[in-house]
Amino acid sequence: MNYILFDGPSRNSLLPFTFTRPVADIRIGILTIREKWEMFLDSTTTTVTEDYLSDKYPMVEMDENVMINASYLPNLELVEMVKGLQDNQAIFKDEDVIAFFHKDSQEEVNFETYEAIEFNEEVIKIEHTWDIFLKNGEALQEDFNLITNGRESIPLSSSNNTIAPQNIFIEEGAKLEFVTLNASNGPIYIGKNAEIMEGTLIRGPFALGDDSIVKMGAKIYGPTTVGSGCKVGGEITNSVIFDHSNKGHEGYLGNSVIGEWCNLGADTNTSNLKNNYAQVRLWDYETERFANTGLQFCGLMMGDHSKCGINTMFNTGTVVGVSSNIFGSGFPRNFIPSFSWGGSGGFTPFITKKAFEVAEVVMARRNIEFTDQDKAILEHIFEETKKYRRE
Incomplete structure (x- = not known):
């Protein structure tokens, strides 16, 4: 089975951390949410996330897929239910979708046509930054x-x-x-x-x-x-x-x-x-x-x-x-x-050229490349958050 982690409705309430990563790549506990799911499933995963993040975090879709809400952390009971999902089945917690079976030919998902399976056990869900x-x-x-x-x-x-x-x-x-x-x-x-x-x-x-x-x-x-x-x-x-x-x-x-x-x-x-x-x-x-x-x-x-x-x-x-x-x-x-650049006396914009110079030096110290993908993500964030700054 092909497993895909999707951001879900909690993505915006997890900003600023989800500006630069999918929900699945948030670290909590020892592992990231993705690492937890992959250990439990004994399988790699890909991601449905914001368009501007998708080059760095692409989705791989196959004929049959299980889509998993990345706000939910896996446990034994939940993983067994996810592994057992069949065509036209979805797992819900109250009214929230945890996971569902999806075919690549489906353009839209109408959960009213799905068999709803209720998950009644305890599960950790990450909804807010705190x-x-x-x-x-x-x-x-x-x-x-x-x-x-x-x-x-x-x-x-x-x-x-x-x-x-x-x-x-x-x-x-x-x-x-x-x-x-x-x-x-x-x-x-x-x-x-x-x-x-x-x-x-x-x-x-x-x-x-x-x-x-x-x-x-x-x-x-x-x-x-x-x-x-x-x-x-x-x-x-x-x-x-x-x-x-x-x-x-x-x-x-x-x-x-x-x-x-x-x-x-x-x-x-x-x-x-x-x-x-x-x-x-x-x-x-x-x-x-x-x-x-x-x-x-x-x-x-x-x-x-x-x-x-x-x-x-x-x-x-x-x-x-x-x-x-x-x-x-x-x-x-x-x-x-x-x-933003400044302090209690006020802020001015930190232009991307200068920000990129800093990021390149900082990442090179750990032998990690500051890639064109990283630049494109930060440029998008700069434009998206312009409304909050006094330009």
Whole structure:
């Protein structure tokens, strides 16, 4: 069977992260949503997403396909139902479509003609940006069970201090000495060739991706995920950092999501709680206004390729778009559009030529090419988000 992950109606409420990727390529837990589905299905997947992303994330359609809503994370019960789908059948959760059988000859799908199969079990669904950190602990536990099933961790050096070591899994090539790992509240997973420097304190649930580094004396509270190729330090609480991003110095990051290719300057701090303890309002790209999250704790949402200078302060519930550069004293506003350059004193547009120069240098440091596809995606985002900037 050919499996295709589609963005679904949650795509816009997951901006700015879905400006640069399909919903399927959001990281939550240890793996991306796509990686989870592919492990469960033992099959590769392709994507139905926005037209401007389709060159980089193409769809492969065959005679018979199963379309899967990428907002839903797989579990054993759901995957069995998806694998069993037949012609003219669809899986629903309440009124939401999770998956359906599709033939390449079908131009439109009329679900009134489908046999509706109701999924009544619990399932994790990612509908809003804050779900990425809010549901990260549950997703991390499920990924840990999936990845480590039937496998043995490499042994830890006796210099390390561990609590609940049965909940700790270390991949080949990882280096850690004189580190405290407390997995009593959730698992700790350390990826291949990752390094945790001495003096670090980690309380699970926690995942560190391949080739990532935790610097000396860092304090990390779960549930937290750091993707591959990252460098982190200081204090981090209940946050998700996508691949190739750095928070390498002192400063606090809490209840936040950081995209790929981001850099937080030394002593950058995020507020995750309002002084009056009120619920946090966050910029909503669909309504183009601030909306109540229902959360008391919510920090920073930063899109891909964005960066901030030393001593940057972010107010509770700040949204930063793609490829913005924030610096200077004082609190910048709570919504910073994509391709913005400035700080609390105001912003000017960050023109694409300059943004591309930065992206090319940053990616080359990790031996990754900044391709024409990447340029085309960012150019589209620049034009699409022009209405939010003061040109």
